[in-house]
Ligand code: FES
């Protein structure tokens with residue numbers, strides 16, 4: 001959990017090594033190995049990165065009025081609640097009496113009150129204190145002073161983001177032109193059919209870097225290369241807190257699956273370009289969105305330790321496919337589970353290498369420009385620098401013109 005003293009100060013890394021990561025592309029080096037292994041660096045990241053806008057859940061985990069779910073952020077636990085108006089609200093996950101957690105991290109509840117398990121204080125779904133047992137006759141006790149602490153929250157296409165810091169700015173600026181890339185797929189109308197959880201023995205940044213390049217695909221992903229040429233596509237110029245790129249499908253492939261066939265239906269309304277490509281986007285800091293012609297896959301990351309990360313991978317399909325009797329999305333799930341595991345094996349090996357006392361930051365290949373976009377942002381953040389003057393102009397918002405991919409997991 002974050003320490004306020006760490007907010008707004010440079011990260012505990014050597015400044016000259018960090019500067020190499022945001023040098024011009026051709027001269028850049030990866031982040032220093034300590035960025036992937038140091039507990040102090042993770043503390044800094046929790047305070048400065050995982051305390052601003054981050055994805056914590058999908059909206060379908062709060063299906064009804066009174067649904068409650070607690071999640072972890074760099075600023076401590078957050079309680080998500082669907083209120084009486086069916087809107088999602090977020091509160092700091094502690095009781096205003098003596099700070100017991102309202103729901104243990106990862107836990108859920110379904111009731112029209114939020115009830116603390118310690119002394120049974122209860123709160124309304126709008127956060128107001130409903131009842132404090134034994135306080136009825138206590139002079140001067142004012143219920144209105146003891147409501148839950150609200151946290152900024154938004155439901156973006158079915159993904160719930162919170163900003164515990166309260167100062168991460170407007171969410172629309174966070175996603176800026178990613179909105180025009182994601183909106184045509186209408187993820188909020190898709191149905192999550194499968195979810196896999198992985199605990200990976202690698203720093204969270206190793207996983208994002210791996211997602212951002214397909215330089216490794218010919219070496220470790222033979223199945224992927226059969227349905228999507230690894231040298232196809234390109235990364236896009238982005239505006240907002242995201243990076244991404246597209247890849248072509250092979251001429252004989254309908255989608256990303258082991259035999260290239262789709263076992264579902266196309267997402268309604270996609271244009272010809274989107275039907276022949278897959279778009280891969282990293283929405284900072286922790287959700288990877290993979291947009292296919294017939295399904296949307298997301299990886300949500302949560303750092304556990306400097307050297308381990310929890311990843312939840314979900315597959316969502318159009319309702320017309322999801323409601324078919326016996327539909328399990330296995331054609332997509334099996335393909336990506338295999339590919340995920342190939343990637344996790346590589347990421348864990350990278351982590352062991354970075355932990356070597358002999359590790360030195362390496363160079364970036366021309367095909368690793370997506371990795372560069374990520375480490376440049378991280379390097380500038382570590383150094384406490386402001387907005388990037390080199391940030392390239394926004395991609396077009398004409399969705400038909402959005403280029404189609406180079407990165408993936
Ligand atoms: S700490 Fe919650 S009721 Fe006492």
Ligand SMILES: [Fe+2]
Pocket residue numbers: 210216217221343408409
């Ligand atoms: Fe990969």
